[in-house]
Amino acid sequence: MENNENRSNLQKFFGVVLDKFVYILAIGAAAAVAAALITVFLIPPKYSSVAKFYVNNNKASSSQSEVSQQDINASQSLAETSIVYIRNSGKLIQAVIDEADSDLTVAQVKKMITTGTYSGTEFFYVSVSASTPEEALTLAEAFDKVIPEKIPETVMGAVLKSADDPRLPVDQDSPNLAVNAVIGAVLGIVVAIVIFFLRVALDNTVYTEEDLEDIAEHPVIGVIPTIAGTADTAAKKKRKEEA
Numbered sequence: 001m002e003n004n005e006n007r008s009n010l011q012k013f014f015g016v017v018l019d020k021f022v023y024i025l026a027i028g029a030a031a032a033v034a035a036a037l038i039t040v041f042l043i044p045p046k047y048s049s050v051a052k053f054y055v056n057n058n059k060a061s062s063s064q065s066e067v068s069q070q071d072i073n074a075s076q077s078l079a080e081t082s083i084v085y086i087r088n089s090g091k092l093i094q095a096v097i098d099e100a101d102s103d104l105t106v107a108q109v110k111k112m113i114t115t116g117t118y119s120g121t122e123f124f125y126v127s128v129s130a131s132t133p134e135e136a137l138t139l140a141e142a143f144d145k146v147i148p149e150k151i152p153e154t155v156m157g158a159v160l161k162s163a164d165d166p167r168l169p170v171d172q173d174s175p176n177l178a179v180n181a182v183i184g185a186v187l188g189i190v191v192a193i194v195i196f197f198l199r200v201a202l203d204n205t206v207y208t209e210e211d212l213e214d215i216a217e218h219p220v221i222g223v224i225p226t227i228a229g230t231a232d233t234a235a236k237k238k239r240k241e242e243a
Contacts, residue, residue: 031188140166
């Protein structure tokens with residue numbers, strides 16, 4: 001019995017999808033267009049410029065021909081320590097703001113940066129995300145200049161060098177117009193299917209003999225025919241007689 005009900009619900013679901021297929025696609029297309037318009041006009045673009053650094057310890061830098069695995073491990077640890085310092089030092093961030101001649105606050109700049117290491121190496125990066133390519137580049141260049149100067153003053157034993165010059169971003173990082181449009185289309189299609197299916201699933205009206213058999217679980221043994229127009233004809237006749 002339960003299998004029959006599941007099969008019936010599944011058939012009903014696919015029946016709804018096929019019956020409303022054109023409407024579902026139209027709603028999906030409309031949702032995609034809406035998502036694209038929101039992306040273009042309401043979500044501000046973001047551009048990123050990256051400052052990259054190489055860090056080693058004093059011992060390794062003073063004897064490059066005798067660098068041991070221990071020195072490499074120490075350098076990787078210094079890279080992690082440098083990142084922690086960058087993200088938590090208001091003094092360093094303020095030095096970056098002053099170098100960039102920016103009106104931003106320390107809290108604002110902290111929200112604009114992403115830091116990380118290149119796995120298994122002594123390299124790390126600071127990525128700056130801003131609303132314009134020029135602002136992103138200016139701040140990244142400020143980080144590129146300030147970090148090698150300021151971190152060795154606090155992180156003992158660290159020797160930092162700029163690994164690559166920050167570049168002016170050409171393409172925006174976010175929002176992604178194509179991805180947002182696809183997400184909007186998928187959500188629109190899913191919502192449309194759910195709404196159409198619920199309308200059918202919650203409709204208890206009997207339309208056919210099959211509907212009645214499904215509800216009563218008994219075969220239909222007789223049907224009372226409908227005589228079209230009988231009620232209307234009688235009403236018109238009565239109004240004429242009263243007139």
